[in-house]
Amino acid sequence: MLVKKSIKKFLDELASKSPAPGGGSIAALSGAEAAGLVSMVCRLTIGRKKYVKVQKEIKKILRTSEKLRKELIKLIDEDAQAYNQVVKAFKLLGGLDIEKALKCATEVPLETAENCKKVLELAVRVAKIGNKNALSDTKIAKLLAQAGIRAAILNVKVNLPLIKDKRFRKKVEKALQKIF
Amino acid sequence: MLVKKSIKKFLDELASKSPAPGGGSIAALSGAEAAGLVSMVCRLTIGRKKYVKVQKEIKKILRTSEKLRKELIKLIDEDAQAYNQVVKAFKLLGGLDIEKALKCATEVPLETAENCKKVLELAVRVAKIGNKNALSDTKIAKLLAQAGIRAAILNVKVNLPLIKDKRFRKKVEKALQKIF
Numbered sequence: 001m002l003v004k005k006s007i008k009k010f011l012d013e014l015a016s017k018s019p020a021p022g023g024g025s026i027a028a029l030s031g032a033e034a035a036g037l038v039s040m041v042c043r044l045t046i047g048r049k050k051y052v053k054v055q056k057e058i059k060k061i062l063r064t065s066e067k068l069r070k071e072l073i074k075l076i077d078e079d080a081q082a083y084n085q086v087v088k089a090f091k092l093l094g095g096l097d098i099e100k101a102l103k104c105a106t107e108v109p110l111e112t113a114e115n116c117k118k119v120l121e122l123a124v125r126v127a128k129i130g131n132k133n134a135l136s137d138t139k140i141a142k143l144l145a146q147a148g149i150r151a152a153i154l155n156v157k158v159n160l161p162l163i164k165d166k167r168f169r170k171k172v173e174k175a176l177q178k179i180f
Numbered sequence: 181m182l183v184k185k186s187i188k189k190f191l192d193e194l195a196s197k198s199p200a201p202g203g204g205s206i207a208a209l210s211g212a213e214a215a216g217l218v219s220m221v222c223r224l225t226i227g228r229k230k231y232v233k234v235q236k237e238i239k240k241i242l243r244t245s246e247k248l249r250k251e252l253i254k255l256i257d258e259d260a261q262a263y264n265q266v267v268k269a270f271k272l273l274g275g276l277d278i279e280k281a282l283k284c285a286t287e288v289p290l291e292t293a294e295n296c297k298k299v300l301e302l303a304v305r306v307a308k309i310g311n312k313n314a315l316s317d318t319k320i321a322k323l324l325a326q327a328g329i330r331a332a333i334l335n336v337k338v339n340l341p342l343i344k345d346k347r348f349r350k351k352v353e354k355a356l357q358k359i360f
Contacts, residue, residue, distance in 0.1 A: 007183040007190055007209070008253060014216035015249060017223040023320035026213050029187070030324065033206050036194035043197040069195060073188060136338045140203035140331040144210065147327040151320040158316045 002077050019087075024079035024109050027151035028072050030144045031116035035069035037141035038122050045131040054129040065122050068115050072148075075112045079155075082108045086159075102163050109155035110175055116148035117179050149179060182257050199267075204259035204289050207331035208252050210324045211296035215249035217321035218302050225311040234309040245302050248295050252328075255292045259335075262288045266339075282343050289335035290355055296328035297359050329359060 002010060002021055014021050042062035045051045051058065082105040089101040123141040130138060153176060163169055182190060182201055194201050222242035225231045231238070262285040269281040303321040310318060333356060343349055 003187040006186055007256070010187055011212055011216045011249065011253065014213065015219035015223075015246065017220070019220070019224065019314065019317075022220065022314075023217060023317040026217065026320055026324065029213070030210070030327070032191055033194065033209065036191045037203060037206065039195035040197070040199070040202065043195075044199065066195065069191065073191065076187070134199065134202075136334045137199075137203040139334050140206055143327045143331050144206065147210070147323045151323050154316045154319055 002080055003073050020080040020083040021076070022080075022083065023151055024083060024105075024112070024155045025076045027109060027116070027148050027155065028075035028079055028112045030148035030151060031112060031119055032069050032072035032076065034116065034123060034141040034144035034148060035065045035072060035119045037137050037144070038065040038119060038126055039069065041126050041130045041134045041138050041141070044134050045126075045129075048131065051129070051131065058126075058130065061122050061126060065119065068119050068122075071115050072112065072119075075108060075115070079105075079108050079112065099164055102159050103165070103168060106156055106159040106163065106172055109152040109159075110172060113149050113152035113156065113179050114175070116145050116152060120145035120149065153179065182260055183253050200260040200263040201256070202260075202263065203331055204263060204285075204292070204335045205256045207289060207296070207328050207335065208255035208259055208292045210328035210331065211292060211299055212249050212252035212256065214296065214303060214321040214324035214328060215245045215252060215299045217317050217324070218245040218299060218306055219249065221306050221310045221314045221318050221321070224314050225306075225309075228311065231309070231311065238306075238310065241302050241306060245299065248299050248302075251295050252292065252299075255288060255295070259285075259288050259292065279344060282339050283345070283348060286336055286339040286343065286352055289332040289339075290352060293329050293332035293336065293359050294355070296325050296332060300325035300329065333359065 039062055042058050045058045046055065085101040086105050089098040120142060123138055123145055127138040156176065160169055160172055219242055222238050225238045226235065265281040266285045269278040300322060303318055303325055307318040340349055340352055
């Protein structure tokens with residue numbers, strides 16, 4: 001698993017000639033970092049007298065950001081696996097398997113983009129109601145969530161035109177429109 | 181060292197109540213990810229017949245991106261240490277030590293921003309001359325380098341007004357202007 005590797009080792013593998021992990025895993029990692037920052041600012045808000053009125057909402061946001069962080073951590077590995085399946089299908093197998101692998105390599109970054117969008121919405125809210133001493137962290141969470149959305153969408157758009165199934169393509173295009 | 185921790189563990193610490201690692205380390209990590217993607221695309225360009233004319237330049241870019249990646253990896257830890265020194269100085273010590281700690285906590289993100297800017301310039305060039313099959317990875321490198329610049333500058337701007345030394349402040353403001 002990529003996420004069990006050290007940061008240094010993961011970055012070494014990223015920089016290597018092997019195309020996975022690549023941009024798709026980095027999109028998911030950006031989203032996970034953004035969710036981590038949101039959770040941190042929530043925890044720096046919980047139990048503080050100055051923020052007594054927002055405690056219930058902040059606790060709810062924390063639960064959601066931690067759920068999204070876990071999802072995005074999973075997607076770091078899923079993206080690399082999806083890419084490897086595409087390469088394998090092109091090398092070894094026939095048309096149907098390529099289509100299946102490409103669909104997976106489209107759905108994974110789409111899910112990453114959707115999760116990053118949710119993290120962005122949480123960050124926007126926490127910037128308003130959360131601990132003001134950590135405002136720069138909340139702003140950085142927004143930057144990373146936005147980068148994650150854009151990066152993931154780039155990967156969706158690379159694979160989408162290669163898929164033959166028109167209905168699938170339309171479904172994904174509709175989902176993309178909802179994100180922007 | 182933070183960068184020797186697994187990605188999962190690092191993200192857990194990020195999400196914790198402890199303010200370090202925070203946005204500053206994430207800025208440096210974004211830059212290191214961007215540099216990693218630039219290096220990957222360089223390696224996917226080296227030795228390819230189609231890109232025979234740019235081999236020398238791509239090899240030079242790879243050397244620079246790997247140097248920047250190492251610098252940015254160091255800055256992930258240095259930012260957390262700088263923040264912890266500020267907290268320590270405020271808790272235990274007198275005015276001069278606070279000033280010193282704040283200067284360090286300003287210089288570290290400034291260096292991060294400068295390195296991210298250099299990575300961005302490499303990514304822009306590689307998008308033009310590098311392997312076109314990895315164009316989405318180069319674009320994602322640009323997104324991450326930009327996020328790293330903005331995130332690091334946010335942290336510089338948080339600490340700068342707290343520093344008394346006018347000459348230092350002017351020097352940093354001048355350096356910031358060069359980045360944008």
